[in-house]
Amino acid sequence: MQVSGKVLVCDSIDQAGIDSMKRSGLTVDYRPEIKPPELISSVKDYDVIIVRSRTKITKEIIEAAASAKIIARVGVGLDNVDVQAAESRKIRVINAPEAASIAVAELAIGLMISLARSLPRADSETKKGNWVKKDLMGSQLSGKYLGIVGVGNIGRHLGRLARSLRMNLIGYDPIPISREFISETGMIVTDLNTLLSSSDFVSCHVPATQETKHMFNSDRLARMKPTAYLINTSRGEIIDENALYEALKSGKLAGAALDVFEVEPPTNKELLGLPNLVCTPHIGAQTKEAQQLAAIVIAEKVIQILRGVI
Ligand SMILES: NC(=O)c1ccc[n+]([C@@H]2O[C@H](COP(=O)([O-])OP(=O)(O)OC[C@H]3O[C@@H](n4cnc5c(N)ncnc54)[C@H](O)[C@@H]3O)[C@@H](O)[C@H]2O)c1
Helix, strand or coil, rough: CCCCCEEEEECCCCCCHHHHHHHCEEEEEHHHCCCCCHHHHHHHHEEEEEEEECCEEEEHHHHCCCCCCCEECCCCCCCCCCCCHHHCCEEEECCCHHHHHHHHHHHHHHHHHHCCCCCCHHHHHHHHHCCHHHHHHCCCCCCCCEECCCCCHHHHHHHHHHHCCCCCEEECCCCCCCCCHHHHHCCECHHHHHHHHHHEEEEEECCCCCCCCECCCCHHHCCCCCCCCCEECCCHHHHHHHHHHHHHHCCCCCEEECCCCCCCCCCHHHHHHHEEECCCCCCCCCCHHHHHHHHHHHHHHHHHHHHHCC
């Protein structure tokens, strides 16, 4: 069934999503460079507004969007959309949280190997002409205990990947973890403190909420083994970065890898300067496959909503 309506795409998104909306009968204006003044003056004619990370959909833009039925974010969070203002005007706000799971889980594995084998240092010293082989005695992932904090979409993907590397899984989640997943992976389900004191690697996959803010504080970090590594690809605010700095600096924690920070780009120079910290600039979902899937998922949701199916 064809649908009618006008879609404004304000950020660069994968062509597959645009093609899918056009095939269904929608008129799509692709303006990935649009600036706020232009957006405010032209937004009133559109039924659907699509963004990724660049464009902020503020209250002012929402008030100008007289015809809007849907605001869509081709990504996971909704940090750049004033959801309250949209909902007060009965505009549906949608995103594609499931599209990035594989990409983020694979990055977490990459960060674990980077920490265990000191890959950033191995790379930079070799390129500088320094043969530091004897300093780079690493450890294997196989046989180690991986603690997964938050066993949702990404946590479960990571668990399956880690099992294929012969790691043992420990999991903590306030919501019961499915029996099928536990029997498939052999995950030991426990409380957070037991997970922290038993794991060789701890990987965080929780949402940013009032409850998870600074859930990794000095007390929790002190419960981890001094030989353990902490990996965060979820949200920066769940780790108290000052407490992490102290734990890494004093050797109470062997290393940490962060894809996300309390402030992005990060400003905590002391933390960034530590040799046992590996950093990436929030690239968890930055794969061609995840971006394509997110655009397709959003296009499909837009079409279904306009058809009145969901
Ligand atoms: N680095 C990136 O680019 C990137 C990309 C995608 C998602 N993310 C982030 O990854 C995180 C996980 O995403 P997801 O898709 O797996 O979400 P999800 O909702 O599928 O899973 C989150 C899990 O965390 C659990 N949880 C909630 N509060 C908890 C607590 N206090 N302690 C332990 N577990 C708790 C939930 O019950 C749920 O099972 C989110 O913060 C998301 O924003 C980051």
